Amino acid sequence: MILKNNDGNPIELGHNEIIDLIPHRHPFLLIDKITDIDLGKSVTGIKSVTYNEPFFLGHFPSYPVMPGVFILESMAQTAASLVSYGDKELSKNNLVFFTGIEKAKFRKPVIPGCILYLKVNILTNKRHLYKFNGEAFVNNILVATSDFSAMLVNQDKAK
Incomplete structure (x- = not known):
């Protein structure tokens, strides 16, 4: 339930x-808002x-396109926000690292002026390992999809 x-x-x-x-900060914080929070299940x-x-300075100056890896990173930050919101203690001393990206597809370019909606679902979680499905939309048109996994790692042990 939202x-x-x-x-x-x-x-x-x-x-x-x-x-x-989440620990991300400008210029690498790639989400502006979180909504549709369904704890333990999904988020937008x-x-x-x-x-x-x-990234538009070099990708590409004459036709700026958001790199696909940044769309995936936006999905991952959305997923990390959901996990941390569900258990705020997790955000205190943990980092979230990608452990896998599967079935990534990029269907349409994302350009300046677009509003990207990142719909993320938790598929599974076992202890500190999570698997997600993400879809990115612009104007209700699917622009990218991916299954991805991530792991919570204690910040002190990550060094």
């Missing part, structure tokens, strides 16, 4: 709440893609 606030509207997390959940991340994104 979490709602006292007014009955779906809970939305903005920049300040997101940076309390939102990224407003602007021409000012640092």
Whole structure:
């Protein structure tokens, strides 16, 4: 069930709440908002893609396209936000590392001015290992999909 606030509207997390959940910071924080939180199940991340994104300087100057790996990273940050929101203790001293990316498909380019909707579902989780399915949409058109897995790693042990 999607979490709602006292007014009955779906809970939305903005920049300040997101940076309390995951360690990513500018210029590598690739989500602007989190909504449709269904704890332990699914979430939607939102990224407003602007021409000012640092990767557009080189990818590609005459036709800026968001790199597919950044779309996948946006999905992963959305997934990490869901996991951390469900257990805020996880965000205190853990990092989330990709352990696998499968079935990644990029169907349409994402360009400046697009609003990227990242719908992520938890497929499985065992202890600190998670498997997710992600879909990215622009204007309700599917632009990318992937299954991916990630692992929570204690920050002190990651060194």
